[in-house]
Amino acid sequence: MDRFLSQTAEYALRAAAWLAIHSPTDPIPARDLSEGSGIPPHYLSKILRRLVLAGLLESQKGHGGGFTLARPPSEIRFQDVLAAVDAYPAPDRCAFGWGACNPDDPCPLHESWSRLSVSFRDWATSTSLADVAEGVARRSPSQAAGFDCVSSSSISTGTPRGTCKGPERNTRGRRCP
Numbered sequence: 001m002d003r004f005l006s007q008t009a010e011y012a013l014r015a016a017a018w019l020a021i022h023s024p025t026d027p028i029p030a031r032d033l034s035e036g037s038g039i040p041p042h043y044l045s046k047i048l049r050r051l052v053l054a055g056l057l058e059s060q061k062g063h064g065g066g067f068t069l070a071r072p073p074s075e076i077r078f079q080d081v082l083a084a085v086d087a088y089p090a091p092d093r094c095a096f097g098w099g100a101c102n103p104d105d106p107c108p109l110h111e112s113w114s115r116l117s118v119s120f121r122d123w124a125t126s127t128s129l130a131d132v133a134e135g136v137a138r139r140s141p142s143q144a145a146g147f148d149c150v151s152s153s154s155i156s157t158g159t160p161r162g163t164c165k166g167p168e169r170n171t172r173g174r175r176c177p
Contacts, residue, residue, distance in 0.1 A: 009087035011039045012047050016056065016081045020073040020129035021136050027066030047085060054084035073129035082124060089117065 003010065018037040019028060030048060034041045048067055051057040058070045069076060082088040092100040096107035103110070 005082075006087055008043075008047065008085050009082055011037075011043060012051065012081050012085040012087070013078060015039060015044060015047055016051065016069075016076065016129055017132045019057070019067060019069055020076070020133045024069040024073050024129075024133075027060045027064065027068050029066040033067060050084050051081070054080070056080055056084055069129070073133055076129045077125055078127045079121075079124040081129075088124065089120070091117070091121070093117075 005013075014037050015033060018033060022028065022036065028036075030041065030045060033039075033048075034044045037044070039047070048057060048059070052059050052067075055070055056076055057067050059065070059067055079088055094101045094107055095109045095113040098107050101107075101110065101114070103114075107113075
């Protein structure tokens, strides 16, 4: 097994994080989001639709349109993103397949599965898109390759980025928003 989350869950988190890091308030075209996040365009369009339907993103059509976060990054938790793509496990899921988890009649995996489930839920409910963006902003330039358009002041306020203007490019050669 080479992944902890499904491909869809990883892509949804990646797309939402990319928007939070690069431009939570200015529309980013799906083409640019696909290129910047490395998510195939057709797969990304399906994920973006689900995130819009869940009220996490807003979509603007036409010239200058694209996708933006519907709320400030600090108000969007990983739990929200995962739930939007049906990747957030039910709280009473039995890992052994015995229906609902029953602590009074535990399955062989109950103890270890319960610890993992609680840890996963704590992570998903306590981590926001702002946490991701702030983590990128704290990195050294070499660690933040491709994310150097981030200014820490814009993360918490949700205002447009101020470190890159016009034709400047980040360290991956992509135009800064």
